[in-house]
Amino acid sequence: xxxxxxxxxxxxxxxxxxxxxxxxxxxxxxxxxxxxxxxxxxxxxxxxxxxxxxxxxxxxxxxxxxxxxxxxxxxxxxxxxxxxxxxxxxxxxxxxxxxxxxxxxxxxxxxxxxxxxxxxxxxxxxxxxxxxxxxxxxxxxxxxxxxxxxxxxxxxxxxxxxxxxxxxxxxxxxxxxxxxxxxxxxxxxxxxxxxxxxxxxxxxxxxxxxxxxxxxxxxxxxxxxxxxxxxxxxxxxxxxxxxxxxxxxxxxxxxxxxxxxxxxxxxxxxxxxxxxxxxxxxxxxxxxxxxxxxxxxxxxxxxxxxxxxxxxxxxxxxxxxxxxxxxxxxxxxxxxxxxxxxxxxx
Amino acid sequence: xxxxxxxxxxxxxxxxxxxxxxxxxxxxxxxxxxxxxxxxxxxxxxxxxxxxxxxxxxxxxxxxxxxxxxxxxxxxxxxxxxxxxxxxxxxxxxxxxxxxxxxxxxxxxxxxxxxxxxxxxxxxxxxxxxxxxxxxxxxxxxxxxxxxxxxxxxxxxxxxxxxxxxxxxxxxxxxxxxxxxxxxxxxxxxxxxxxxxxxxxxxxxxxxxxxxxxxxxxxxxxxxxxxxxxxxxxxxxxxxxxxxxxxxxxxxxxxxxxxxxxxxxxxxxxxxxxxxxxxxxxxxxxxxxxxxxxxxxxxxxxxxxxxxxxxxxxxxxxxxxxxxxxxxxxxxxxxxxxxxxxxxxx
Numbered sequence: 001x002x003x004x005x006x007x008x009x010x011x012x013x014x015x016x017x018x019x020x021x022x023x024x025x026x027x028x029x030x031x032x033x034x035x036x037x038x039x040x041x042x043x044x045x046x047x048x049x050x051x052x053x054x055x056x057x058x059x060x061x062x063x064x065x066x067x068x069x070x071x072x073x074x075x076x077x078x079x080x081x082x083x084x085x086x087x088x089x090x091x092x093x094x095x096x097x098x099x100x101x102x103x104x105x106x107x108x109x110x111x112x113x114x115x116x117x118x119x120x121x122x123x124x125x126x127x128x129x130x131x132x133x134x135x136x137x138x139x140x141x142x143x144x145x146x147x148x149x150x151x152x153x154x155x156x157x158x159x160x161x162x163x164x165x166x167x168x169x170x171x172x173x174x175x176x177x178x179x180x181x182x183x184x185x186x187x188x189x190x191x192x193x194x195x196x197x198x199x200x201x202x203x204x205x206x207x208x209x210x211x212x213x214x215x216x217x218x219x220x221x222x223x224x225x226x227x228x229x230x231x232x233x234x235x236x237x238x239x240x241x242x243x244x245x246x247x248x249x250x251x252x253x254x255x256x257x258x259x260x261x262x263x264x265x266x267x268x269x270x271x272x273x274x275x276x277x278x279x280x281x282x283x284x285x286x287x288x289x290x291x292x293x294x295x296x297x298x299x300x301x302x303x304x305x306x307x308x309x310x311x312x313x314x315x316x317x318x319x320x321x322x323x324x325x326x327x328x329x330x331x332x333x334x335x336x337x338x339x340x341x342x343x344x345x346x
Numbered sequence: 347x348x349x350x351x352x353x354x355x356x357x358x359x360x361x362x363x364x365x366x367x368x369x370x371x372x373x374x375x376x377x378x379x380x381x382x383x384x385x386x387x388x389x390x391x392x393x394x395x396x397x398x399x400x401x402x403x404x405x406x407x408x409x410x411x412x413x414x415x416x417x418x419x420x421x422x423x424x425x426x427x428x429x430x431x432x433x434x435x436x437x438x439x440x441x442x443x444x445x446x447x448x449x450x451x452x453x454x455x456x457x458x459x460x461x462x463x464x465x466x467x468x469x470x471x472x473x474x475x476x477x478x479x480x481x482x483x484x485x486x487x488x489x490x491x492x493x494x495x496x497x498x499x500x501x502x503x504x505x506x507x508x509x510x511x512x513x514x515x516x517x518x519x520x521x522x523x524x525x526x527x528x529x530x531x532x533x534x535x536x537x538x539x540x541x542x543x544x545x546x547x548x549x550x551x552x553x554x555x556x557x558x559x560x561x562x563x564x565x566x567x568x569x570x571x572x573x574x575x576x577x578x579x580x581x582x583x584x585x586x587x588x589x590x591x592x593x594x595x596x597x598x599x600x601x602x603x604x605x606x607x608x609x610x611x612x613x614x615x616x617x618x619x620x621x622x623x624x625x626x627x628x629x630x631x632x633x634x635x636x637x638x639x640x641x642x643x644x645x646x647x648x649x650x651x652x653x654x655x656x657x658x659x660x661x662x663x664x665x666x667x668x669x670x671x672x673x674x675x676x677x678x679x680x681x682x683x684x685x686x687x688x689x690x691x692x
Contacts, residue, residue, distance in 0.1 A: 007559070053411070057592070059592030059618055059619075060413055061412060061413050061538075061590065061592065061618065062410060062411070062412055062413070062540075063410070063411055063413065064408060064409070064410055064411070065399070065408070065409055065410070065411045066407060066408055067406055067407050067408070067409065069440075094415075094450075099457060100455055100456070100457050103456065103457075104440075109446055110446070110449065110456045111445060111446050111449075111489075111490060111493050114478070114486075114490055116487065116490060116491060116494065128487060129478070129483055129487075130478045130482075130483055130486060130487060130490060131477070131478070132460070132475070132476045132477070132478070136476075137475055137476055140460075140476060141462065141474060141475075141476060143457075144457060144460055144462060144476060145462060147457050148462065192407075194408075195561075196560075196561040205592075206591070206592045206593040207590070207591055207592045207593070207618075213353070213567065214542075214564050214565055214566055214567065215541075215542040215563075215564070215565040215567075216562070216563070216564050216565075217561075217562070217563045217564075217565075218560050218561070218562050218563075219560055219561040219562075219563075220560055221559065221560065221561075244407065244553070245552070245553055246403070246405035246407065246551075246552045246553045247552040247553070272405055272407065272553075273405075
């Protein structure tokens with residue numbers, strides 16, 4: 001790689017950057033999980049969630065990060081589980097997780113719904129124990145019941161990443177394991193992955209010292225990983241990627257450009273300020289062949305052979321989470337995707 | 347400010363950067379809290395904790411961050427409370443907090459110690475409720491009891507920040523409120539504050555677009571806030587700052603340089619890889635005048651009038667948290683600091 005050509009290809013990225021130390025261990029866990037799901041005839045979705053970091057130093061003190069609490073991924077994972085999918089939940093360490101997300105440190109801190117009770121027993125010295133405040137039970141009980149049911153069914157497998165490098169190596173490895181599932185796998189790539197990284201060869205060994213004026217950071221582009229994912233690692237997978245923009249006027253064109261460039265199935269477009277109650281699904285029309293697609297409309301101005309279509313989802317009255325509808329819709333398309341595969345084999 | 351002189355002074359920083367929207371509300375809360383502690387004759391410690399972010403965009407998607415889970419601050423706050431201090435816990439949103447820190451999402455996730463119980467009552471239809479698993483009670487009960495006691499005493503006040511700008515404005519405002527306490531206030535500045543920032547005037551309005559080659563970021567130095575803190579905002583406060591380094595060979599010299607430059611009382615030096623079981627307290631000898639300082643030794647080579655001394659603390663056998671000893675030591679020095687103040691007034 002010459003200095004004049006700073007952009008890494010996926011191939012040169014994986015050749016020159018170090019693989020994370022626990023990668024093989026993580027992939028063995030995925031392999032076993034996938035085998036069990038195949039035996040139980042479950043479809044699998046890989047949900048990625050949370051932001052990735054870009055360390056500026058080998059001994060990491062400072063890093064570039066992407067804003068993401070992991071709400072979309074953790075919430076969606078619950079709905080996929082409810083619909084019978086097995087879920088590989090690949091998330092940023094400490095980001096929100098399915099079920100426990102309802103009780104974070106700030107929303108409903110759990111110490112606040114516990115109470116100390118004195119337990120005087122006949123003939124024994126009084127002792128204290130802990131009870132759940134009764135007012136909490138109606139909200140917590142169904143969540144706990146679902147959590148326990150998922151633990152028993154073995155339908156949830158969790159992986160963690162921190163850096164963008166962890167993420168890229170994990171995604172490649174996991175998708176290669178998942179390719180065994182053919183069309184029975186969905187990729188729901190909700191993680192907020194950095195577009196830039198600092199090659200390990202240019203990283204500072206120790207903490208960058210201040211006191212020397214301004215800080216200058218020059219980062220390379222992260223390779224476009226969707227391309228090899230679609231073309232090589234999991235050619236039959238149903239792949240849903242996400243676009244988050246702060247400028248709504250470029251959201252649709254960015255989504256179309258991604259579909260055109262990578263050839264996958266669906267892009268979910270989010271405007272940063274509206275993403276909790278409105279998203280747009282964008283797809284190539286050919287992907288919708290075998291489903292009822294009456295709620296999709298053509299994107300204005302698109303008339304070529306590879307027409308783009310859009311489907312706006314808005315939070316329905318009485319609902320609290322738009323992820324319920326996103327997941328419902330995607331599962332319909334995934335079924336269609338499976339039928340298309342069967343049709344093309346016949 | 348000319349282009350040739352990019353470094354902001356504290357004065358020019360606060361004049362040119364926007365104050366956070368909820369600042370006045372936060373400071374009113376602190377003012378009332380301080381009044382109550384003065385009425386109850388409590389000493390107050392401001393504990394800062396967690397990392398600060400440096401947003402790269404006004405509509406924040408990307409930011410620079412400092413590594414910190416907030417363990418040191420959250421743990422130390424508990425020990426200060428145990429010793430009768432009132433604590434203002436000023437921490438990064440979602441970083442660890444006193445008491446709840448023992449049950450994070452990953453260590454001891456709380457859903458795992460709850461169980462669903464059937465509650466058949468005479469003459470009623472059976473219902474379900476939630477109970478704490480008995481094995482959890484011995485660990486959780488003392489934490490919950492302390493948490494409840496602190497809530498009832500009103501000795502803990504929590505403030506949150508996200509960006510380095512939030513932090514700087516809050517620290518200035520809070521220290522001005524705390525200066526009413528004279529020598530009865532300690533500053534325990536454990537937050538990992540960015541050394542660099544991006545002035546609001548140079549920040550990108552929308553998400554920085556990739557696809558245009560490398561990303562170049564140039565950041566200015568954050569003004570050295572300890573200087574006005576010591577000289578102007580809280581001249582009688584007992585101020586403890588922290589140094590975290592990844593290269594142990596520069597730790598002592600960095601700590602001395604900070605004391606020399608800012609004129610405060612103690613620097614706690616941390617090596618990134620040893621900080622859980624070893625820290626060094628560094629002070630000017632004159633600060634230790636009125637305490638038993640037999641466990642302090644001079645730093646080699648220092649012979650001037652302003653001699654530097656060091657005190658290494660190591661995790662004792664049978665203990666789990668070095669913060670217990672750090673806080674014990676500092677409270678001794680803070681008492682000495684109070685006696686020095688009385689002596690100088692007589």
